[in-house]
Amino acid sequence: MRKGIKGSLVAAATAVAALAGATQASADIVQPTVEVDTAKVAQILHEKLGDGNTVGYAFAISEDGVFAASGSGGKARIDKNIAFTPYTRMDIASATKNIAGAALLKLVEARGVSLDTKLWGYLPLDLRSTMHESWKNLTIRQILGHRSGIAQMTASLSDADKANVGTLYAGVKFTMTKPIVVDSPWSYTNMNYAVARLIIPKLWDLVEPGRGVPDVTATNSGGWTLAYINERLLAPAGIAPTSCVPVSADTAPHAYDIADTAKGGVLVQLDGADWEACGGHRGLHLSAMDMVRWQAHLRHGTVVSPTVRFQMDSFKLGWYETMTNTGAWAGSYTHGGDLFLGGSREQHSCQGKFPGGVEVAVLMNSKVLSGYQCSVVLNAVKDATTTS
Incomplete structure (x- = not known):
């Protein structure tokens, strides 16, 4: 349920607007009838990703194709005192596979x-x-x-x-x-x-x-x-063009070792010869807001057909199979991204959709001390859910 959310839980209160048409395609896999308190999801994500559990993080949530909440905390760049925000773009790693699929x-x-x-x-x-x-x-x-x-x-x-x-x-x-x-x-x-x-x-x-x-x-x-x-997926979803390198290397997030941030971070990108791998198994630079907009359009919009959505869900194409849940949580689909850089520096991401018409995206530029990021997201949605 979309509720009024106050304070730092909404990083873009003025941006509350429809992300996509809210009509559910008949070809989509039927999901259990649940009610999700998106304000509570946001609160749980702050608890699990903040308080020193990451160096920097951001999340965004939509419900029934409509923006519901976003939040962030920590630093994208410690050396330049740049905050991590819901609009911070970084390499989403293997979460790229959902879009490539x-x-x-x-x-x-x-x-x-x-x-x-x-x-x-x-x-x-x-x-x-x-x-x-x-x-x-x-x-x-x-x-x-x-x-x-x-x-x-x-x-x-x-x-x-x-x-x-x-x-x-x-x-x-x-x-x-x-x-x-x-x-x-x-x-x-x-x-x-x-x-x-x-x-x-x-x-x-x-x-x-x-x-x-x-x-x-x-x-x-x-x-x-x-x-x-x-051209054919992000633009129709209202997402600005992206690449596998940041717009500005001077302000882009760095990946950090959460146990020793003093040794500095590193920029993560597919540069040089590696850029040729862009857009397949990894590499797209997107923000939490971009990713949740993509998920809203993927489920509710016309950027792909109901047939394509049904294929993705039925055969787990573009989703990570072991994070596609069954039973009471059939209809939960996620794909995470994990990058492990030198010196224990890490970046992680997760995007997915859940029963109750809820989509969630998270990004962080370090190890997540509270657990695997897609499990954190799924559990936050579960803990904020009542079944009708």
Whole structure:
């Protein structure tokens, strides 16, 4: 239930407005009937993320497609005394996969192909020329659902071969020379979404041939995947264009070691050659407000179709499977992001949707002492919920 919220719990009281149409698509998975006190969710998040549990944090909450609450605390930059706010953008790490998954599914639908379409035909020719035959059986559903067998295969490689595996073009190309057992049990790996990044531009070109999308090369897949996400997903949701580097490195958040902030923080971005991985398995720079706006539009809006939403939920595509809950909490879907930098410096994120029409996004630029961030969010919603 949306209630009046006073004081520091609302960082943008003047921004209370509809984030998206509040009509629930009939194709969405039916959720239990619950009432969520979003003011209480905000209070719990302040308790769990503040009071020294993070260096800096922010959260935003929406309900039925309408902004409900936001809050923040601590520092984005200790050295420059810059506060963390709900509008602070940083690398959301693997929470990017939720948006990348929606992007690929939107293109699959527009192309008129199924989730079980073999994806090899959308890959660059030079990758196809060296790939192992087993990769020709790999489908879009298996890539987005982490059932490709890639994680199991890479785990069994020699140390020498593992050194050649990577999410950039050359690393993906090498990985594809090794045999996989498709439709393996769920096993999470960034490589699945690195492969997805390499086919998004090709599908975009096929769907919109006049857009001028070039063939994918070793350096351009990240740029064109980012362009699709900005133009066809974020812009329709009213979210300003983003990248995998900050607008200003001088004011962007740093990742900190919460046990020793005196040693300083580090800027997290996909710069140099790493920028080519942008928009697949990680890298988008977004704020808590951006992320909750995305979640509101993902559930309630028209940025993707009801069919795409149903596919994401039914097959756990773009969601983290072990944080997709069942029973009384069926309808809770999240994807977190975790970055572990040198010297115990960390950044974390989580975005998701929950019963009661509630969406929540959180960001923090250190380890979270109170627990895994998506569990903190889920438990906050549960503790603020009554069942009808």
